[in-house]
Amino acid sequence: MTASIETVRRNPLAALWWVPRGIVFGLMAFFIFGPLFNMLLWTVAEKWYFPYSFPLEYGFGSWAKVFAPRGGALESLTNSLIVALLTVVVSLLLAIPAGYALARLKLPLRGLILLAFLIPQAFPNLTVYVNVARIFYEIGLNGTIPGVVLVHVSHGLVYAVWIATAAFSAIDVELEQAARNIGAGAMRTFLDVTLPLAAPGLMASAIFVFLESLDEFTGSYFVGAPDVNMLPLLLYTAGAGGNYQIASITALLLLVPSLVFMAVVERFLKADVLSRVGH
């Protein structure tokens, strides 16, 4: 703060800088929040057509329609939540042992193994999902919730494994050694000392995996649709059918968890863990 006061004293015209700043920030705010505000308007618009800039009538009619038993949103919402929670459980069950091994045990080709989990993020994945759908079709997993969960796990595993590895390696080894010295077994040490200490980092990785699964469109589109309806698919079909009210309400349902989780993730993901991600 002192630096700015000095600048103002040195140069009384410094306040004029707020003119270009205001214009740039104003434009940024318009382009960032404009589309979001537009979406919010659509969720409560009863009547809105060209050339009116704002809805002619407001109301919650579309909300009632979306949440009506036949609206499909409840089914999609339930499916999305089930899939996301199962994806988190499966990813963590795979990532906790893997992360512990990568952080604590001597592994050959450790760098390559870490990199392998990045592959699903580093290649265009559309053609992969197309072929996964073909395999799943053969073995009867296409159009089932376990099928969609498996696809989401393969995509979310990079967050789970990388953050779990970082969380475990941020823990002081001496704490584990102390537990071992007073007679705790390896498993007991892991469950009573290591796991609770790593919990905030693991929670953060669970949040990332949950969001990744909730927002995933391409895999659900090829593997899930039309048997397993999910929120992104509902949003897509409603939007394609020109029903902007329902599409916007679905968009809002997808948006809120992302914003809430991202606001709290910094509480779980401390700098000591963050600086170790990918190492």
Add this chain to the structure above:
Amino acid sequence: MPRRLLGLLLVLPALAVIVLLFILPLVMSAVGAFEVEGAFGWGNFAKTFDLYTKDIVFSVVIIALSTGLIGIASIAIGGYLTLGEHPVAVAILRFLYRWPMFIPFIVVGQILRTFLAKNGMMNNTFISFGLLTPIEAQSFLDWRGIVIAFVWKQTPFVALLVAGAMASVNRDTIEAARNLGASRLRVLIEILVPQVAMTLTVGLILSFVTMMSVLSVPLMINAQSPTMLTADIAFRVNSYGDYGVANALGLVSLVLASSVAWIYLRASLKERA
């Protein structure tokens, strides 16, 4: 049990998922691209280039343009966050720029479709400020819409990486240059950007690959011809069940993405040598 074996055993289940659900289908798609009615040949590629050359060029141009714009915007944001002298202005920018990062692509597609439409909020606002007449208003739901959606969504991610890297650049060099009379723009271009070049490249490559695989944005903003390769692949599979051409298109996008990664690897090897 030897510790090495135990470690491998603990990693194996997670690795198996990646191998079975990603690497195996990836290999299948590469093999499938050359398969024409049970025999191997170039037939799918002949058809691909015959039907989709325009879309391949379109995708490359759109994504290259978006990557360039994302690069410029994130350097500008990172630079202002690092060199900005007014703490309030820096705080405002820090608050503003991150929002789109947390918004899923499918939602980006939907909200920009309503925002950029001919009678969308953007045109309406320009008209009410007198910047535009209703007759001049045009829809941005074509290639421009896709570029805007990509830049809107991906800039915060790259800017976050770049700003982080810029913050760890030695302040003394910057102060010295400023004291010698270098303008902030010059400090940004000649001192900051070269030092964060690697982070910037990594961020841009990750964005490039992400944009190569996004299906929802092209489907929702511009599904007419010419369109992005991802929309073509989905169309090929859903409308014709034609996995051969879909896989060939997939291989083309894979080659495009890998060539970008290859440029990065060569640059990083040269830097280390």
